[in-house]
Amino acid sequence: MKRSFRNRARDFFVYMGKRYRLLIVPAILGLAISLMLCNLCDYFRRGTKRFACTIFILLCFMLGNSFAYPVFYDEAGFVTETEVKDTVPVIEDSDITLMEYEETTFDSIPVIDDNEVLDGYVDAELHGMDEAEKYSLTDILEENSELLEAESEVTAEPESKSEEKLPVFLADDWKLVLINKQHPVPDDYTFKLGDIKTIKGNMQCDERIIKDLLGMMQAAGNDGVTLEVCSPYRDLNRQKYLFNRKIEIYMSNGMSYMDAYTISSQAVTVPGASEHQIGLAIDFVSDDYITLDEGFADTDAGKWLAAHSYEYGFILRYPKGKEYITGIEYEPWHFRYVGRDAAEVMTKENLTLEEFWNKYL
Ligand SMILES: [Zn+2]
Numbered sequence: 001m002k003r004s005f006r007n008r009a010r011d012f013f014v015y016m017g018k019r020y021r022l023l024i025v026p027a028i029l030g031l032a033i034s035l036m037l038c039n040l041c042d043y044f045r046r047g048t049k050r051f052a053c054t055i056f057i058l059l060c061f062m063l064g065n066s067f068a069y070p071v072f073y074d075e076a077g078f079v080t081e082t083e084v085k086d087t088v089p090v091i092e093d094s095d096i097t098l099m100e101y102e103e104t105t106f107d108s109i110p111v112i113d114d115n116e117v118l119d120g121y122v123d124a125e126l127h128g129m130d131e132a133e134k135y136s137l138t139d140i141l142e143e144n145s146e147l148l149e150a151e152s153e154v155t156a157e158p159e160s161k162s163e164e165k166l167p168v169f170l171a172d173d174w175k176l177v178l179i180n181k182q183h184p185v186p187d188d189y190t191f192k193l194g195d196i197k198t199i200k201g202n203m204q205c206d207e208r209i210i211k212d213l214l215g216m217m218q219a220a221g222n223d224g225v226t227l228e229v230c231s232p233y234r235d236l237n238r239q240k241y242l243f244n245r246k247i248e249i250y251m252s253n254g255m256s257y258m259d260a261y262t263i264s265s266q267a268v269t270v271p272g273a274s275e276h277q278i279g280l281a282i283d284f285v286s287d288d289y290i291t292l293d294e295g296f297a298d299t300d301a302g303k304w305l306a307a308h309s310y311e312y313g314f315i316l317r318y319p320k321g322k323e324y325i326t327g328i329e330y331e332p333w334h335f336r337y338v339g340r341d342a343a344e345v346m347t348k349e350n351l352t353l354e355e356f357w358n359k360y361l
Pocket of ligand 1: 276281282283333334335
C-alpha cells in the first residue's frame with residue numbers, strides 16, 4: 001500500500017529528530033506544521049462546499065477592504081481612475097509643509113526703548129511724559145551752585161571713621177529696600193520727593209539722595225565726564241503706561257500676550273516693582289550718548305559710573321551676568337542708591353542687591 005504524504009512527513013521528521021540531536025526542535029516544529037496542513041487539506045477534501053464558502057468569504061472580505069482603490073470602482077463601473085484624478089485635487093509632497101514649532105527666543109527680539117513707547121504720547125494726566133526728562137550737569141549746576149558748594153565740603157571730608165569698624169546693615173534701612181519682581185513696593189512705603197531745580201524744570205527723586213547725586217555729578221564733571229540724568233522718578237501711572245504700551249506694541253507685531261508680557265517684564269520693570277517709583281533709581285546718559293542701551297557701558301560716562309558710582313552710594317543695579325538673579329537684563333545706565341557703606345561692599349564683593357540681602361541682612 002502506498003504510504004500517504006502524512007505518514008511520510010511524520011516518519012521523516014521523527015527520523016531527523018532522532019538522528020540529529022541538534023535538529024530536534026526544528027523537527028518537532030516541522031512535524032506540527034505538516035500535520036496541521038494535512039489535517040486542513042483533509043478537512044476541505046471531505047467537503048467541497050465548505051471550501052467554496054471559505055473562499056467566497058475571503059473574497060468578500062478583500063473587496064470590502066479595497067473600496068478605497070479607484071481601480072475597483074473602475075471594474076465595478078462606478079468611477080474611473082481618471083475621473084477620480086480630475087475631481088480630487090492632487091496634493092504633491094512638496095505642497096505639504098509641517099508647521100514648525102518655534103520656541104520664542106527673546107534674544108532676537110529688539111527691546112523697545114522707553115522713549116520709543118513715549119513717542120507721540122499726549123496725555124496731560126501723566127505729567128512730565130510729553131517731553132524727554134533729561135537733565136544735564138550744567139542744567140543742574142547752574143541752578144544749584146550754592147547747594148553744591150556746601151555739599152562739596154561735606155563730600156571732600158575723608159571717611160576715616162568707616163575704616164575702623166565694619167558697617168552694620170539693617171533690614172529696615174530705607175537705603176537698602178529691596179524692590180524686584182518678587183518684592184514689589186510695599187503699600188505703606190513713604191518717602192519725600194525732593195526737587196532739584198534745573199534750567200529745564202524740576203528733577204525729582206528721594207530727597208535724601210540728592211546730596212550724593214549732585215556730588216557724584218560734579219566729581220564726574222571734574223573728571224571731564226558729562227553725566228545726564230534721565231527720568232529719575234517715575235510714578236506708578238507712568239510705569240504702568242510704559243509697561244502696557246510695550247505689551248501692546250509687541251502684540252501688534254504678532255506676539256502672544258504671554259510672550260509679550262514676558263519680554264516686556266524683562267525690558268521694563270513690572271508695575272509696582274520698580275525702584276524708579278521710590279525715587280532711589282537714576283538712569284544716566286551722557287551728552288554724546290543719549291540712548292538707554294548696552295552701548296552706554298562703553299562710553300566715558302558709563303565707564304566712569306561703573307568705576308566711581310559706589311563712592312557716592314550708587315550701584316550698578318542690573319549687572320551683566322547676573323540677570324538670573326536680578327531678573328532684569330543688563331542695564332549699564334540704571335543706578336540705584338544704597339548708601340555709601342553698602343555700595344562699597346557690593347561693588348568690592350561684586351554682589352547684587354539681592355545677593356547682599358542674602359549675605360548681610
Ligand atoms: Zn532705570
